[in-house]
Amino acid sequence: MNNNELHKVAERLGVSRRTFMKFCTGVAATLGLTGGAGVQMAYAIASPRRPAVIWLSAQECTGCTESLLRSTHPTLENLILDLISLDYHETLSVPAGHAAEEAKLHSMKENWGKYVLVVDGSIPMKDGGIYCKVAGKPIVEHVREAAEGAAAIISIGSCASWGGIPAAGPNPTEATPVDKVLTDKAVVNIPGCPPNPYNFLSTVLHLVTFGTVPELDHLNRPRFAYGRLIHENCERRPHFDAGRFALEFGDAGHKKGFCLYKLGCKGPETYANCPAIEFGDVGGGAWPVGVGHPCFGCTEEGVGFNKPIHALSDVKTVTPPTTFPGIAEPVGTGVTPGAAALLGAVGGAVLGATAMAVKQLGKLEKDRVSDHDSQDNP
Amino acid sequence: MNRRDFLKVAGSGALIATASSTVEARGNKEPLPNAVGMLYDSTLCIGCRACVYKCKEVNDMPSVVRDNEVQWDQAEELSGDTLNIIKAYKHGTGETKNSATDGFAFIKRNCMHCVDAGCVSVCPVSAMIKDPETGIVSHNPDACIGCRYCVAACPYNVPKYEYDEAFGQIQKCQLCNQKGVERISKGQNPGCVEVCPTGANIFGTREELLAEAKRRLAMTPGEEYSFPLERVGSTYTHRAKAAAYHPHIFGESEGGGTQVMVIAGMEHTKLGLPDLPERSYASMSETVQHSIYGGMLAPAGLLAGLLYFARRNTKHDDEGEGEA
């Protein structure tokens, strides 16, 4: 592939070549990769062999899809549709009914072992999974079938990752996250309600470019996106450190943009890059905390949909508290050479003077040894 | 004067001293009925240091300058510029909160407002004052001579002198009730309590705080509890699971008790709080002092004897030698 072809791809996408390269480099940066990776990515995207994607929707609200469609940076929906071959998606597929089902089976057969499976929504397991059926079959069976031939499996959204709203108590359908259903498969979790589309896109691009998933954390979330607490990068953090908290929505502190911790912000226990890349591509601090609502912890298992929205969060300080003073911080100055020398000189002077006096006294006494006794009792 | 006379003089003083000692010996002071204080629950503390900052703001304390940079919440120790500080205990990997091994815990250090305060007992000019109503230990710089005996005699190293100033003064936490601040008198809470987001540090009377501390220690770990914020009994609460407490309330009896008390998930010594006997140092010191000087009887008796002998023996000198 040469420059000319890259140019063609850019044209096809309706963007300039420059914008296209910028996009690829930007995605590479989000992933924490070097600029060279951006070029590599551009070539990968321009490749005519686009990976097939099967997108299954279980118990979900289509929010994940909606947010994905609304990324406009540049016309991202074009990019996604051109970058991958989205062969099955209940919302976006052109065919419907049996035709759609057939397209899916066809693509799976054609790309067996190579396609990417994306699941949004949680899987109901109660009563044989009858609470969510597609094409007359419980969704759990669809997922298991598709997972068999998938090169990679991505759980998008909090429902697919942790169970989300359907799994919140009392969880009538026994809604289960994907990785708990496909226990024998590696699943990448992109949690969020909805997840940031760039985190999804970057993961897919990584997959396409390098053939592997990016580095994951212990909950199988890509580290580039979920490696740090929201609290650590939060623009309101200085207020937290200064003890300036909003106590009620609309109070003076809230209006001044104080820390939302006391309103239940889950930033201190939630790992996500929201404060860094924000949300919705409009800029200007448009993300939940930025617009004045406490983070509710959607990307964190056991926080979003589990803890009351306005309950205080537990501040995680998993990095050892090195920035705090220890119990016994050193204070004061120890021995300096000058002081020690001075003290030694004083000691020497005292002992020397004494020694001299002792010697002299001995001499004096020798001289007067004769009249010594007479002086004893004057 | 012969040996017997001499021993008589020495003995008279000693006798009076012994006789008066039984009268003047004193035990620990009792907590005042309306004594106020704070309860710091290390297990709830998230180390946000909002209290450190607020303390500086309320008390108009300068920022700490370290490496030529102003670092307002980065003080490493209590000092003439920092009356309240959050320190961290850390062990091993430092991953688990409240765990003594491979864990970490926070500790807030400030004046403990002792029931029987050493600084108040030792100050020669009554510049350390224990409020007769609230029991708050405050400082009067206009009387202070700067001898720093209070610094030496505080078991917690709390009072600090400003060594870097030509006209330095002693600084210590006065529970935000010193002249010009008077938050307690106005019915407000101390600054550090007001900003604490988790209720790790709450204000109340010593009695209420003790009861609250005992309630917490009685809980089984993991039990849900509505931890009050700011004040004992507040309806403004933080619902959380109780941690595994170390079953000891620091300050209930240490050194005669304190009005600022600490509960934590580990032994207090790990958090830098000293092991203290139940009897206050102040009571020991005062007992010795008053045994010797009670009513100035012993010195007066001794002086009478000394006068007698000095007169007798110098008279002899005067007559014999005309010289002193």
Place this chain on the structure above:
Amino acid sequence: MSHHQPIGGRLFTAPFLFLGILAVIALVLLVDRFANGLAAVTNLNDGYPWGIWVVYDIVVGTGFACGGYVLALTVYIANKGKYHPLVRPALLASLFGYSLGGLGAVIDMGRYWNFYQMFNPAQMNLNSVMLEVGLCVSAYSLVLFIEFLPVILEKFRADVWRARLEKVLFIFIAIGVLLPTMHQSSLGSLLIAMGHKVDPLWQAQQLMPLLAIMTAMLMGFCIVIFEGSMAAVGLRQPSETHLHRGLIKVIVGLVAAYLVIRFGDLIRRGALGGAFEGDLQGNMFLLETALFVVPLLILGSSRFNRQGRFLLIAAVSLLLAGATYRFNAFLVGFDPGAGYVYFPSAAELMVSIGIVAIEIMGYLFFVKLFPVMPKHQQAHA
């Protein structure tokens, strides 16, 4: 008429000028201290509020200045008239020791301009050991001056005033014995309130005042021997060894009693083990004990205790013992908690050295120009 006379001689000798330089250095450093605060000169910190200015200038320095006290006790109360010739030089040394100790207190005082509050009955805290020490030391410095006043009056031949003063002098002598008994014991009591911050090897609680007064008396007797010996050597004064020997019995008795009480207390409290831990505190305790015990052996031996030089060695050893005990109790054994360290800065040491220099200069000034030293007798000459 008088039994005393100035020893005369040139005042501005080379050693005197050297001492003068040391004094000037100290004064310059003090300007810095008053202009820029204590931290400008000292290594004092939030854990160690008391450094050598308190511990040397006041606690140890006034111990060294107890010569006047013990001689007043011996001569005027116990009526041992033969020691009379030793009184004036001892008084002079005490006067300087105390007034410069007082000066040390003022320069160390963080808010010296409020010092008058100590004499303000409305502010006095009668529970405070420090109040007792402060008032007593101030009063005693004044008493020492009055006790020494006859020397000055004699010099200026104000015989009428001198006669008047001597009629009431016994009152000041009595007070001059009472006050050091009080504040020297209280110097020990200062440590009681510090509780666990003082190492168990030195925290004797209610025994602190007793140990302090005993070391004060010991240091008092020994400084008399030391000064006498130094005067004999340095100022070519007649040897007073014959008088000093009479003090041996008292000194030996005091040391023995002190050691019995000290070790009895350590054993009772089970704190003796700390001496053998090999740490700084333990080693300093062993040094301190050795300095107490060695003189006991010297003075107990009839072969050694007849010779002035061994007396001097014993006296110096005991002076160092008393000083080490006080240094140990106040500084070496004082541990405010992990993290805090203190060692005097060079500037801080220079100030204390300068104060000692002033003390010696003042002493030389008075013995050379005022009738302080006993008159030479033919037998000695």
